[in-house]
Amino acid sequence: MIGLHHYLVVSAVLFALGMFAIITRKNGVAILMGIELVLNAANLNFVAFSRYVWGGLTGQVFAIFVIMLAAAEAAVMLAIVIAVYDRFQSIDVDRVDSLKG
Amino acid sequence: MPMQNVLTWMIFAPVAGAAVVLLLPRGRDELVRWISLLATAVPLALAFWVYANFDRTSPGLQFVEHYAWIPAFNIEYFLGLDGVSAPMFLLTTLIAFLALVASWGIKEGVKGYFCLYLLLEAGMLGVFAALDFFLFFIFWEVSLLPMYFLIGIWGGPEREYAAIKFFLYTLFGSVLILLAMLALYFANEPHTFDMTKLIAANKQYGIAFQLLVFIALYIGFAIKVPVFPFHTWLPDAHVEAPTPISVILAGILLKMGPYGMLRVSWPMLPEALKVYAYPLAIFALINIVYGALVAMAQRDFKTLVAYSSISHMGFVLLGMCAIGPQGLSQAGVNGAILQMFNHGTVTAMLFLLVGVLYDRAHHRVIEDFGGLGVQMPVYAGVATVAFFAALGLPGLSSFISEALVLIGAFPAYRTLTIIAAVGIIITAGYWLWTLQRVFLGPLNPKYATLPEINGRELVTLVPLGALVLFLGVYPMPVLDLIRASADQLIALVGPLP
Amino acid sequence: MDLATYVLIALFAPLAGATVQIFLGRRLPRHGDWLCVGVLFVSFVASIPTFNAVWANPAFKLQILSEWLTLGSFGIPLGLQVDGLTGIMLTVVSFIAAFIHLYSVGYMHGDPRYSRYFAYLNFFTFSMLGLVLADNFFLIYVFWELVGLSSYLLIGFWFERPAAANAGKKAFIVNRVGDVGFFVGILLLWTQLGTFRFEEVFKGIAAGQMAGPLLTVTGLCVFLGAVGKSAQFPLHVWLPDAMEGPTPVSALIHAATMVAAGVYMVGRVYPVFTPDAFVVIAYVAGITAFFAGTIALTQFDIKRVIAYSTLSQLGYMMLGLATGGYVAGLFHLVTHAFFKALMFLAAGSVIHALHTQDLREMGGLRAKMPVTFWTMMAGSLALAGVPPFSGFFSKDAIIGATLGFVMAHPQHLLLALFAVGGALLTGLYAFRLMFLAFTGAPRDREKHHHAHESPPVMTVPLVVLAVFAVGAGWGGWFERLVRPPVELPHGPAGAHTLALALSLLAAGLGILLAYWTYVVGKISAGRVADRYRPVYTLLFNKYYVDELYAAGVVRPFLALTRGCAAFDLGVIDGFVNWCGRFTRGVSRVQGWIDFRIVDGAVNLVGNAIRAWGAVLRLVQTGVVQNYILVLLGGVLVILLLKVL
Amino acid sequence: MQIPAEAIVFYALTAITVLSGLVVVTSRKLVHSAFALVFAFSGLAGYYVLLSADFLAAAQVLIYVGGILILILFAVMLTHRIESLDIRSETLQLLPAIAGCGAIVVLMLLAVYRTPWAVKEPQVLTQTAQSIGSLFMTDYLLPFEVASVHLLIALVGAVIIAGKRGGQ
Numbered sequence A: 001m002i003g004l005h006h007y008l009v010v011s012a013v014l015f016a017l018g019m020f021a022i023i024t025r026k027n028g029v030a031i032l033m034g035i036e037l038v039l040n041a042a043n044l045n046f047v048a049f050s051r052y053v054w055g056g057l058t059g060q061v062f063a064i065f066v067i068m069l070a071a072a073e074a075a076v077m078l079a080i081v082i083a084v085y086d087r088f089q090s091i092d093v094d095r096v097d098s099l100k101g
Numbered sequence B: 001m002p003m004q005n006v007l008t009w010m011i012f013a014p015v016a017g018a019a020v021v022l023l024l025p026r027g028r029d030e031l032v033r034w035i036s037l038l039a040t041a042v043p044l045a046l047a048f049w050v051y052a053n054f055d056r057t058s059p060g061l062q063f064v065e066h067y068a069w070i071p072a073f074n075i076e077y078f079l080g081l082d083g084v085s086a087p088m089f090l091l092t093t094l095i096a097f098l099a100l101v102a103s104w105g106i107k108e109g110v111k112g113y114f115c116l117y118l119l120l121e122a123g124m125l126g127v128f129a130a131l132d133f134f135l136f137f138i139f140w141e142v143s144l145l146p147m148y149f150l151i152g153i154w155g156g157p158e159r160e161y162a163a164i165k166f167f168l169y170t171l172f173g174s175v176l177i178l179l180a181m182l183a184l185y186f187a188n189e190p191h192t193f194d195m196t197k198l199i200a201a202n203k204q205y206g207i208a209f210q211l212l213v214f215i216a217l218y219i220g221f222a223i224k225v226p227v228f229p230f231h232t233w234l235p236d237a238h239v240e241a242p243t244p245i246s247v248i249l250a251g252i253l254l255k256m257g258p259y260g261m262l263r264v265s266w267p268m269l270p271e272a273l274k275v276y277a278y279p280l281a282i283f284a285l286i287n288i289v290y291g292a293l294v295a296m297a298q299r300d301f302k303t304l305v306a307y308s309s310i311s312h313m314g315f316v317l318l319g320m321c322a323i324g325p326q327g328l329s330q331a332g333v334n335g336a337i338l339q340m341f342n343h344g345t346v347t348a349m350l351f352l353l354v355g356v357l358y359d360r361a362h363h364r365v366i367e368d369f370g371g372l373g374v375q376m377p378v379y380a381g382v383a384t385v386a387f388f389a390a391l392g393l394p395g396l397s398s399f400i401s402e403a404l405v406l407i408g409a410f411p412a413y414r415t416l417t418i419i420a421a422v423g424i425i426i427t428a429g430y431w432l433w434t435l436q437r438v439f440l441g442p443l444n445p446k447y448a449t450l451p452e453i454n455g456r457e458l459v460t461l462v463p464l465g466a467l468v469l470f471l472g473v474y475p476m477p478v479l480d481l482i483r484a485s486a487d488q489l490i491a492l493v494g495p496l497p
Numbered sequence C: 001m002d003l004a005t006y007v008l009i010a011l012f013a014p015l016a017g018a019t020v021q022i023f024l025g026r027r028l029p030r031h032g033d034w035l036c037v038g039v040l041f042v043s044f045v046a047s048i049p050t051f052n053a054v055w056a057n058p059a060f061k062l063q064i065l066s067e068w069l070t071l072g073s074f075g076i077p078l079g080l081q082v083d084g085l086t087g088i089m090l091t092v093v094s095f096i097a098a099f100i101h102l103y104s105v106g107y108m109h110g111d112p113r114y115s116r117y118f119a120y121l122n123f124f125t126f127s128m129l130g131l132v133l134a135d136n137f138f139l140i141y142v143f144w145e146l147v148g149l150s151s152y153l154l155i156g157f158w159f160e161r162p163a164a165a166n167a168g169k170k171a172f173i174v175n176r177v178g179d180v181g182f183f184v185g186i187l188l189l190w191t192q193l194g195t196f197r198f199e200e201v202f203k204g205i206a207a208g209q210m211a212g213p214l215l216t217v218t219g220l221c222v223f224l225g226a227v228g229k230s231a232q233f234p235l236h237v238w239l240p241d242a243m244e245g246p247t248p249v250s251a252l253i254h255a256a257t258m259v260a261a262g263v264y265m266v267g268r269v270y271p272v273f274t275p276d277a278f279v280v281i282a283y284v285a286g287i288t289a290f291f292a293g294t295i296a297l298t299q300f301d302i303k304r305v306i307a308y309s310t311l312s313q314l315g316y317m318m319l320g321l322a323t324g325g326y327v328a329g330l331f332h333l334v335t336h337a338f339f340k341a342l343m344f345l346a347a348g349s350v351i352h353a354l355h356t357q358d359l360r361e362m363g364g365l366r367a368k369m370p371v372t373f374w375t376m377m378a379g380s381l382a383l384a385g386v387p388p389f390s391g392f393f394s395k396d397a398i399i400g401a402t403l404g405f406v407m408a409h410p411q412h413l414l415l416a417l418f419a420v421g422g423a424l425l426t427g428l429y430a431f432r433l434m435f436l437a438f439t440g441a442p443r444d445r446e447k448h449h450h451a452h453e454s455p456p457v458m459t460v461p462l463v464v465l466a467v468f469a470v471g472a473g474w475g476g477w478f479e480r481l482v483r484p485p486v487e488l489p490h491g492p493a494g495a496h497t498l499a500l501a502l503s504l505l506a507a508g509l510g511i512l513l514a515y516w517t518y519v520v521g522k523i524s525a526g527r528v529a530d531r532y533r534p535v536y537t538l539l540f541n542k543y544y545v546d547e548l549y550a551a552g553v554v555r556p557f558l559a560l561t562r563g564c565a566a567f568d569l570g571v572i573d574g575f576v577n578w579c580g581r582f583t584r585g586v587s588r589v590q591g592w593i594d595f596r597i598v599d600g601a602v603n604l605v606g607n608a609i610r611a612w613g614a615v616l617r618l619v620q621t622g623v624v625q626n627y628i629l630v631l632l633g634g635v636l637v638i639l640l641l642k643v644l
Numbered sequence D: 001m002q003i004p005a006e007a008i009v010f011y012a013l014t015a016i017t018v019l020s021g022l023v024v025v026t027s028r029k030l031v032h033s034a035f036a037l038v039f040a041f042s043g044l045a046g047y048y049v050l051l052s053a054d055f056l057a058a059a060q061v062l063i064y065v066g067g068i069l070i071l072i073l074f075a076v077m078l079t080h081r082i083e084s085l086d087i088r089s090e091t092l093q094l095l096p097a098i099a100g101c102g103a104i105v106v107l108m109l110l111a112v113y114r115t116p117w118a119v120k121e122p123q124v125l126t127q128t129a130q131s132i133g134s135l136f137m138t139d140y141l142l143p144f145e146v147a148s149v150h151l152l153i154a155l156v157g158a159v160i161i162a163g164k165r166g167g168q
Helices: A006-023 A028-054 A058-088 B003-023 B029-053 B086-105 B110-129 B133-154 B159-187 B195-203 B209-223 B233-240 B243-268 B270-296 B301-321 B330-361 B377-390 B397-412 B413-440 B455-473 B476-493 C003-027 C029-056 C083-108 C114-133 C137-155 C162-191 C198-206 C212-229 C238-244 C248-256 C260-270 C275-298 C302-322 C324-356 C370-384 C392-409 C410-438 C445-450 C456-471 C473-483 C494-520 C525-531 C533-540 C540-619 C624-643 D005-026 D030-048 D054-078 D093-115 D129-137 D140-166
Strands: B062-070 B075-081 C061-070 C072-081
Touching: A006 C624, A006 D005, A028 A058, A028 C212, A028 D005, A028 D030, A028 D054, A058 C456, A058 D054, A058 D129, A058 D140, B003 B029, B003 B062, B003 B075, B003 B233, B029 B086, B029 B110, B029 C533, B086 B243, B086 B330, B086 B455, B086 B476, B086 C533, B110 B133, B110 B243, B133 B159, B133 B243, B133 C370, B159 B209, B159 C540, B195 B243, B195 C260, B195 C456, B209 B243, B209 B270, B209 D093, B233 B243, B233 C162, B233 D005, B243 B270, B243 B301, B243 B330, B243 B476, B270 B301, B270 B413, B270 B476, B270 C540, B270 D054, B301 B330, B301 B397, B301 B413, B301 C029, B301 C072, B301 D005, B330 B377, B330 B397, B330 B413, B330 B455, B330 B476, B330 C061, B377 B397, B377 B413, B377 B455, B397 B413, B397 C137, B397 C525, B455 B476, B455 C238, B476 D129, C003 C029, C003 C061, C003 C072, C003 C083, C029 C072, C029 C083, C029 C114, C029 C473, C061 C248, C072 C083, C072 C137, C083 C114, C083 C238, C083 C248, C083 C370, C083 C456, C083 C473, C114 C248, C114 C260, C114 C410, C114 C456, C137 C162, C137 C212, C137 C238, C137 C260, C162 C198, C162 C212, C162 C238, C198 C260, C212 C275, C238 C248, C248 C260, C248 C324, C248 C392, C260 C302, C260 C324, C260 D005, C275 C302, C275 C410, C275 C533, C275 C540, C302 C324, C302 C410, C302 D005, C324 C370, C324 C392, C324 C445, C324 C456, C324 C473, C370 C392, C370 C456, C370 C494, C392 C410, C392 C494, C445 C494, C473 C494, C494 C525, C525 C533, C533 C540, D030 D054, D054 D129, D129 D140
Parallel strands: none
Antiparallel strands: B062 B075, C061 C072
């Protein structure tokens, strides 16, 4: 029987993959994909707990909020990426380091 | 002008003058000079009034002004004149006025010069009139500061060195005076700076306390006199100071030392005075003889006059500390105060004379002059009067004060006085030698074109000359000022135990 | 007008003249010489009534008293007094001064500072009269120095000449040495007796308040003043040099009046001197009299010869006073005043004519200048002590007193030798001068040719003084007016007759010797000089006294002053500067410490932080991933902590 | 024994999601990872359905796959010049990332297995859309409104930032 653990493991793996993507990928957009993955991992947890622990729908409500936020974030991401591209002619993160100390 | 606080008017008229001078626009030198002249003329005029209204018989304080100033520390604004301070107070107004006339020649920084000058005069007048120790000390410092700038800025080539040396030396002294002042302040219950109370309580100070405080005060005042070991600042200060400032320095500032002693040390610490009287007399003697000897060897006219001042001030000190079996000698104290007055007039004349010569020849080396008697007869005449007054010729004022001092000191210290009398020979020696090198002998061709003494210089010299001559013939006008208070001081100090 | 006003007029007329002359002199007609001469005659005329009063009643006494300086218990009175001695002195001084003023009009004619000369001369007369009239020690000291001042001004009158300037300075300083002694004497008297007035001092001494060795010392101190003023032995060096001044000045000041002031003062305060003091005074006087005479023999400058003769005669006067001849000494003072002034004026007229003072350039002036010759002859005869002339009476009296004293105290034989030897020498040099100047062939043709008799304004005073030089001795008028204040032991009678014989013999021998050497030429001065060459050079150079003083006193003294100045500059000033440098050094070290350590510490902290900052800065790579990685690291750590 | 249907579906979904996740992360080409992302999101929607969150699954598909993914694709297209099609993207600091993520996974698993979750018996799958809607309107009204405002701001912000392009 599929239990809470299963879902938690999957979300952990997804989370790890997301993090890995964020850390290693040079390309701005790849990082964003990593972020989306992480967000989804979190959603999965929400829903899993709401299903197995609380029973109510709170988890799902929050998941929806997360999705909504992710949408907003993606929009802003697009704008930033475009602006950065305009400015630096590339969105490789390591070249965009004018905030260097 | 309300006459009951005439002293305040006299002290602060110059300060007001200084303020007005400061407000004047930059270029107006002539206006600055005339306003300063007025600012010194006011105290001079009041001085005549004070002289006329001075009560010769009462030894106590006159023209007293007594207002609370800083009640927290019991400090009062306490002014007054008595026999000891009156002569010098009145002389200050005269010499300040004449030295200002002599300052007409100052060209650069006129506003600054006259403003500092007027402050200096106020300081000096204050010192002689102040009867609250704190106020005395303040005026003492007020008179010191402008002096530093006047020498430091308008002086000769090495003015900075001289100014700093003068300032630090006197400051060192005033620090000691400050300590002594505080010691006296705390030694009295309730704490007070009022000199009259400090004097009244002079019985209660322990002998050890008196000895210590006396030393501190002595060094502080001795630097100003100047007495033998502390005198080396004087020649430098004189050589570098501009003429009018030398006149003030020698004419008035040197007298603040002995006046301080007579006003503070003598009445407040009589027991200590009796212990130190003999060593002080020895120092006075050294001053007289040593000063004369060193003066003899000088090549610069001004240092010669400076050292002669040291020698003459030696007489003042000798007169003051001549304590015979029955206490201070009447002739001695009166002689000392008269000598302060006379030396003021004579040295002022001498320095003005040097100034006249310096303005023309731009150097002061005695050897280089020669035969000026032919070239500048009037100048030579006035100089001869000044020179003979300086060497103590009877018929001129300083003879009487020196004679009184010697008469006063003889019963107390027989051998010292005889040696001091020998000092007079040396004094005659160097003055006549200088007179000869400068005025007599063939005219040095270099000075064939030296112009005779002009009207302005005569205006400064003739009044002093007249004073020297008149007091030489009949000294009572000044002596009767001093007499009553001198007796009181003698009574205060009392006989030797 | 009563006598007091006369006296005041006599005293203050010259002062008024002097003050007017100094300020307005040049603008007055004839430069004010008539004013000064006139004032002097007024003074002389005003002194006559005092002389008559004294003449009428020798014990006459007048006191004019006024308070001058009072300081409660202590006071200095101001008073004039007139008695026999003062009366005479007043008249004699004003008389001689008047005629010398007259003489000066001629002598100083054409001098650029003509008016100032008369001002000084008037001032001198005022001071001299004041000295004579003073009734207390303080006042006599005041006039004592004023007289010194006027002598300074007049000696150095032609101050363009360095010699004159030097002489003036020398005179004043040597006088000042004497005056200091005098002042100390006065102080001693005052401390002991509490008064300055003569009478009270004499009363105090008579009452024995002051006696014995202290009084002797005081007496000698007071005598020191007289030594300075009357150029006695140790302090005589200034008188010969004083000849730099104009001749009338020499006549008035350095012959007749000022130098006599010392003798007058000793006479005036006679009771102050104890017998022991008188012995010392006698020896000093004796030495002066004899040795001055010897020097006079070798001098060629006419004024210096007369100057040394004055020195010698002053010695005589003091000798007279010291050996009990009170009247003799003072009488000699008066007679000497006349004939010495005469000789100087005569010498002045010779100089005025020949424009030289050197005897070797003179000779045979007798024909050219008869009046001067005869008046000079009168003076010389009086000086040598030839009987009818005034000099004889006073000098004989002195020799008598000295011999009397020596007879009473045989151990002082030397004094007698000095007296008689001096008389011989006087005769010799007096007539050496006469013969060299007036007789024989003129040695300088060119000057002789120009020689001419002086104008009447100069010869009249000569004649007047000559009359007195001759007649002053007669009639014993002096003894009548002047009585010794103290009872004097009267010497043995024989002394006077012996003195008479000896003085005549000495004078005659002196004149004869002079005649033989300088007129007949039996004894040639040159050969005598060669045989006793060392003695001659010693005499010629005035016993090297001047050099002795220069080397022994002046030079070491100047070295001392230079030493003091160096000491003052080096040691004391050095110490002060050293303090300055020392404090600056200490402050620099302190500054260094302060800078290195304290400041260092602060900098250290600053630098450390900056260094750390640099390290931490590396963390801000600007690459976002690094931050996330670090974030991850942080989360890991938390988880680890949580889990473990 | 018979594997219940639910487990099969779960494991299938897990395979899809994880594999696509791996592709997203490791693929060289950006477009490949974009498309891999689509499968990942769909996998997740499946999970939601398993967890009876049907409304959520729909939302997931609609918004994530339909909206966000498109945006990402836009981003990719807009930030690379057409000519350089090989949209490469290197990686950075590989080793520390692997270590870090590995450690995260291990720790999480530890946490998952070590904590005694208060697991309750899951109810029957029910319709959730209607109750979610009422929840939005009652308990979560405020967050709902805030969220809408948030979206508006993000929209405006994106337009402004992107709009600036003409400015250069």
